[in-house]
Amino acid sequence: MPALIFDCDGVLADTERDGHLPAFNETFEEFGLPVRWSDAEYAEKVKVGGGKERMRTLLTPDFVAAAGLPSDPAALDERVADWHRRKTEIYTGIIRGGSIPPRPGVRRVAAAAHGAGWTLAVASTSAEASVRSVLALAMGPELAARFSVFAGDVVQRKKPAPDIYAFAVRGLGLDPVDVVAIEDSRNGMLAALGAGLACAVTTSAYTGEEDFTGASLVVSSLGDPPPEETVTRVLSDPLGVHPGRYVVLADLAALLTAGGDESYGSLDPGSLDPGPLRPRPRPH
Structure with missing residues (x-):
């Protein structure tokens, strides 16, 4: 069959530019993270499979220090999971709104x-x-x-x-x-x-x-x-x-x-x- x-x-x-990108950036703002992805930056991020995986690309030592994040890997994983859950909520709201x-x-x-x-x-x-x-x-x-x-x-x-x-x-x-x-x-x-x-x-x-x-x-x-x-x-x-x-x-x-x-x-x-x-x- x-x-x-x-x-x-x-x-x-075609959800990336008008759905995922604003959802990521709104999540970063809500959590007080010092980053906003531009359209050009996000064009590179989409080459990384998975939302949590895209978020993890932020976790350089300098970013972790600037954002006041824990250095413990397990604690960092929990933070990323929290960010991703909220991002999914924002994104599904955008989709339900019918603009895409x-x-x-x-x-x-x-x-x-x-x-x-x-x-x-x-x-x-x-x-x-x-x-x-x-x-x-x-x-x-x-x-x-x-x-x-x-x-x-x-x-x-x-x-x-x-x-x-x-x-x-x-x-x-x-x-x-x-x-x-x-x-x-x-x-x-x-x-x-x-x-x-x-x-x-x-x-x-x-x-x-x-x-x-x-x-x-x-x-x-x-x-x-x-x-x-x-x-x-x-x-x-x-x-x-x-x-x-x-x-x-x-x-x-x-x-x-x-x-x-x-x-x-x-x-x-x-x-x-x-x-x-x-x-x-x-x-x-």
Whole structure:
């Protein structure tokens, strides 16, 4: 049975600039931390998988001293967890406010996949509460209920490690060669490829210039037909899928015809290494 696994941030909605960034900065202000991330600084932070992990990049000796933070690692971990819990509350409030729209095509393609009997899931390194809020926004409550969600700290290593995708594939009882992942970042793509999945990329606000070598398809968005028309720009199409003005389920199904590497099917997610990738074979 084929499956479609979406990343969350940047795929379901372009949430980083107008959702996560202000939520981080409001959290820093509330906790009296001497930092505010600019847009340019945050463009670098998004390359770090996971919100707590992004916060931990602050914890240089100079910052710890300037902020009056404890030097004990366990106490610092507690502080970061407190910051992250509050940041998640602020962020989910932003999402519930409805100011960030879903990305074009995600609901349309997911609905088509559900109608065709595909398995639907989200695999993200964001906190589960954050992911579920964006999923409900993007899909609506009825379709969102059809999704399995794998998020946050269910695995130790975040993207670009393949662990979250391997965990999702095993949890759903899927064969990796039957799964298309939709990602927006190089780190996410590397995670999907490392787990043996085909990967379609829809570039987002901070990722348009990243290297997506290895993706089966790279587009500006999935697109939508009129009346809310958003035309897809095809940026890379190594398999010759040739999407039309917007990506349809048949285009994503065609990515699976590339086949897969059977050796991925029995991997232990805890043992996966995001290092040298074994790409899925491509048709000649």
